[in-house]
Amino acid sequence: GENVEQHPSTLSVQEGDSAVIKCTYSDSASNYFPWYKQELGKRPQLIIDIRSNVGEKKDQRIAVTLNKTAKHFSLHITETQPEDSAVYFCAAPLNYKLSFGAGTTVTVRA
Amino acid sequence: GAGVSQSPSNKVTEKGKDVELRCDPISGHTALYWYRQSLGQGLEFLIYFQGNSAPDKSGLPSDRFSAERTGGSVSTLTIQRTQQEDSAVYLCASSLTGASYTQQFFGPGTRLTVL
Numbered sequence: 001g002e003n004v005e006q007h008p009s010t011l012s013v014q015e016g017d018s019a020v021i022k023c024t025y026s027d028s029a030s031n032y033f034p035w036y037k038q039e040l041g042k043r044p045q046l047i048i049d050i051r052s053n054v055g056e057k058k059d060q061r062i063a064v065t066l067n068k069t070a071k072h073f074s075l076h077i078t079e080t081q082p083e084d085s086a087v088y089f090c091a092a093p094l095n096y097k098l099s100f101g102a103g104t105t106v107t108v109r110a
Numbered sequence: 111g112a113g114v115s116q117s118p119s120n121k122v123t124e125k126g127k128d129v130e131l132r133c134d135p136i137s138g139h140t141a142l143y144w145y146r147q148s149l150g151q152g153l154e155f156l157i158y159f160q161g162n163s164a165p166d167k168s169g170l171p172s173d174r175f176s177a178e179r180t181g182g183s184v185s186t187l188t189i190q191r192t193q194q195e196d197s198a199v200y201l202c203a204s205s206l207t208g209a210s211y212t213q214q215f216f217g218p219g220t221r222l223t224v225l
Contacts, residue, residue: 032211043201043216044153051211089152093210097143097166102152 004092006101014109019077021104023090026071033066033073034098036089044089048075080108112136114217116202122223123192131187131220135204142185143203143214144177153201159185160208192224 006023013019023033034049050057050064050073057064061080066073077084085108091098115134123129135142144156155169159179170176174192179185189196199221203214 034213036216043218045216046213049213096160096208096210097155097158098210098214099155100153 004090004099004101006090006104008104009102010105010107012107012109013080015080015082017080019075019080019084019106019108021075021088021090021106022072023074023092023101024070024072025092025099027092027094028068028071030071030092032093033064034091035064035075036091036100038087038089038103040086047088077106080106082108082110084108114202114204114215116200116217116220118220119218120221120223122225124225125194126191128188128190129192129222131189131200131222133185133187133202133204133217135183135185135202136215137183139204139206139215140182141205141208141212142179143205144185144187145201145203146171146198147201147219148198156187156200158208163208189222192222194224197222197224 003026031052035047036044037047038044048059048062048064050066055066061078063076087103087105089103090101117132140161142159145153146156147153157177158166174190177187199219201219202217205212205214
């Protein structure tokens with residue numbers, strides 16, 4: 001089955017700096033890679049996703065890159081702000097369902 | 111439109127009691143998922159419903175856990191003879207189709223505390 005590994009488990013950055021979270025997956029047939037953000041006490045919400053036919057996707061300060069050969073994908077947050085503090089989860093398909101990474105707790109220091 | 115809703119938002123129960131958690135998916139969504147999130151942990155898949163197909167129960171941790179989905183809409187997760195290790199947030203999600211590339215929308219969760 002799919003095994004999604006996510007690193008780091010915690011990340012502390014200075015406001016304005018960039019944050020990068022990396023995930024690896026095992027199933028070469030995986031074709032969809034979403035990222036969810038979960039603020040404290042809230043539900044996970046999709047912030048960006050990427051299909052396997054593209055290598056990079058951007059949405060304002062957030063970008064995701066995909067390397068299918070190496071089977072890893074990354075989330076990049078630029079110009080971090082305090083509201084970016086949250087837990088971020090990556091995911092990859094396992095047959096018809098998603099397998100989630102263990103999460104990265106991002107703390108943005110003012 | 112209305113998102114995924116869950117009830118109750120919080121549930122405190124005594125060890126050994128049964129509990130029922132409810133999920134109302136987004137109208138028209140054919141796929142429904144239950145996950146468990148222990149304190150500071152990731153999302154643990156429990157069960158998946160897709161249309162009229164037999165559910166995927168491969169993530170249920172024990173036979174004390176069961177779930178049903180009536181009429182292809184509302185779902186109920188039942189935990190019998192609750193144990194302290196069952197304490198967690200139980201999240202429900204729905205998606206328009208069962209395809210893995212379809213966005214999953216999460217509910218607010220039910221925080222279960224077993225004393």
